[in-house]
Amino acid sequence: MKTLIGPFAQIVTLTNLAEKGTLHDEQLEVIEKGGIVVEGAEIIAVGEYHLLQQKYPGCEISFIDSPMVLVPGFIDCHTHICFDGNRNRDYAMRIAGKSYLDIARAGGGIWDSVSKTRAADIINLTENTVARANRQLQEGVTTIEVKSGYGLNLEEELKMLRAIQKAGMHTKATLVSTCLAAHMKPRDFEGSTKEYLQWIVTELLPVIQLEELTKRVDIFVEETAFSPEEATWFLQQAIQKGFAATVHADQFTAGGSRIATELGAVSADHLEASTDQEITFLAKADTVAVVLPGASLGLGMGYAPARKLLNAGACVAIASDWNPGSAPMGDLLIQAAVLSAAEKLSTAEVMAGLTFRAAKALQFNNIGRLQPGYQADLQAYPTNDYRDILYYQGKMKPAMVWKNGSLI
Numbered sequence: 001m002k003t004l005i006g007p008f009a010q011i012v013t014l015t016n017l018a019e020k021g022t023l024h025d026e027q028l029e030v031i032e033k034g035g036i037v038v039e040g041a042e043i044i045a046v047g048e049y050h051l052l053q054q055k056y057p058g059c060e061i062s063f064i065d066s067p068m069v070l071v072p073g074f075i076d077c078h079t080h081i082c083f084d085g086n087r088n089r090d091y092a093m094r095i096a097g098k099s100y101l102d103i104a105r106a107g108g109g110i111w112d113s114v115s116k117t118r119a120a121d122i123i124n125l126t127e128n129t130v131a132r133a134n135r136q137l138q139e140g141v142t143t144i145e146v147k148s149g150y151g152l153n154l155e156e157e158l159k160m161l162r163a164i165q166k167a168g169m170h171t172k173a174t175l176v177s178t179c180l181a182a183h184m185k186p187r188d189f190e191g192s193t194k195e196y197l198q199w200i201v202t203e204l205l206p207v208i209q210l211e212e213l214t215k216r217v218d219i220f221v222e223e224t225a226f227s228p229e230e231a232t233w234f235l236q237q238a239i240q241k242g243f244a245a246t247v248h249a250d251q252f253t254a255g256g257s258r259i260a261t262e263l264g265a266v267s268a269d270h271l272e273a274s275t276d277q278e279i280t281f282l283a284k285a286d287t288v289a290v291v292l293p294g295a296s297l298g299l300g301m302g303y304a305p306a307r308k309l310l311n312a313g314a315c316v317a318i319a320s321d322w323n324p325g326s327a328p329m330g331d332l333l334i335q336a337a338v339l340s341a342a343e344k345l346s347t348a349e350v351m352a353g354l355t356f357r358a359a360k361a362l363q364f365n366n367i368g369r370l371q372p373g374y375q376a377d378l379q380a381y382p383t384n385d386y387r388d389i390l391y392y393q394g395k396m397k398p399a400m401v402w403k404n405g406s407l408i
Contacts, residue, residue: 003405004059006035007049009067009384013370014355020283020315023348030386036070038376041404046370062407067384068399071351072368073142073377075358076332078269078290080147080180080323081132082125082164085116087325094300100224110150110184113324117150122163129167129175132322132330137173137408140379140398141332144173145319145362147218149180153188154204157181161213172403176362178246179208182219182226182234193226197234205241216266220248221256228255235263244363250274251295261285267361269319271304272296279305283312288361290317291353293339294327306343306353317361318353334394347390376405 011034017023035049037056045052053059090108103109117125133144146164151157161177168175181204185196208214217238221231225248235245244266249256251270257278260268268282269290282289291304309316318339322330329335332354340350356368367375379398381389388396401408 038405068380077361078319084120125163142377147180149183152186177214178216292321293335317358337393378402
């Protein structure tokens, strides 16, 4: 049964916008007094409401009786929302001026989250993940990537990936899992970092494939985690096994993004330390540059050079990095709005970075735009002008959210 939803004050379709490079607001297709026809989970038509009424006279009508602006559901292509506990002590120490090493010596850092997540059972992890995913869904985020990486041994990494899979059955949001066992070498692993990566390849990844827990891997390339050379070997092995690769790259030191582009990774994420050289690599590659303003806010450091990346011709997506340590806020729209002011990103660039460009980082080609054949993941904001969405810096939330054509 087809359903006509509308009329909306405006529909911002994001059709006909390029996947890479700069975008201007004048390029946005904005349909005034618009409607959208959906059938099941799919968009059938988008256009002026009165014309759709004439073209689809037998449609069920879902009438919108107040001014609303319709945009695609957002896509958060980098999160760590499967975890237990928090790191409020870390945050208090950080804003008091303590260094990363000071915090680690005091028992904080990633290992603190590993310890707490290992101690949690799969039921708690599943419930935690569902609760965070549902909060994002209420805020208009309809597709969410979720990483492991707080288990760091066979039993615990599998527990996390199974929890993410189970959580996907209990939320209407789409969850996309990624194995981040290469987050850091765990303290209780007896061997070198290279030997730990070899263990992931030979012991963990085969089980993940057998259970069909994920088709994606990630690695943290940094002085405190894994070297560019180690990451290159690891990603080559994972890609040969059929995994798609993504990289935690250039967060504190440059080097990871070059590996990502050379190996054809689907995305390079963070990029706060990217220089002009790395920007050039990303602009020339098909790898999505994923910027994470939430990490910059949480760590009190500069933003990734989103403006330079776009000017150079890169595909830039914006994600929340929601995690218990460096990005605890988890509000994608607030972070994107703050980033847009700091980096001077147009509304079109921000909207693209939250939708179809983020979809590219997750290898989806049917979400993130409002056009026939795309999935009916939609959100409507209580305003008659789409520019209000960023103007209120994330404080305006969607009044209505649809997932696969169904109102949440």
